Amino acid sequence: MKYGAFGLVEVLGNASAVRVVDQMLKTSDVEFRTWNTRCGGHTLIFMSGEVAAVTAAVDSVRTNPPCEVLNTAVISNPSAETERLVAENESKQKFRK
Template sequence: MKALGFVEVSGIVAAVEALDSMLKTADVEFVTCEKRLGGRLVTIIVTGSISAVQEAVESGTARANEITKTVAHAIIANPHEEIIRMIQISAEKLNLAREVVNK
């Protein structure tokens, strides 16, 4: 992973809108999302080049702020291998959930 971008928002709708904007604005790839507090707090994670991730995070944050207030956002360039492992575990959980739903 070259860079990771995080946008944390209140609510699923704002998270989906933020992710849509991020994917349409920059050449980034959706990695996973984390839902906390029953979906009231959602963190979207994307990856790509540093400049693409910066553009995506700015776009996603702006779009989410049109719906609700963005809780936090961050960009990690060249993430440590333990961060990558943590994100991969989250992505695997999301993929397992998709498989269950698709059965």
């Protein structure tokens, strides 16, 4: 699997994560991959898409945050190992319908 880019946004709490995901999806043509919540409620959101779309989505929450945004990053042309790590997290976080 090959991604143009991954966009990462770190927030506090799952409700904030949903707000960020919603804004990013409305901003540009990106796809929600997964999220990971750690101790203290820190949630890291992973989005994917073309570099320009991911950059626009990440910039939208960085410059006009729907909640407190702790950190953001865009990884263009991610390595195979990075792709594997995201895929492993996706398989652990399958959302039930």
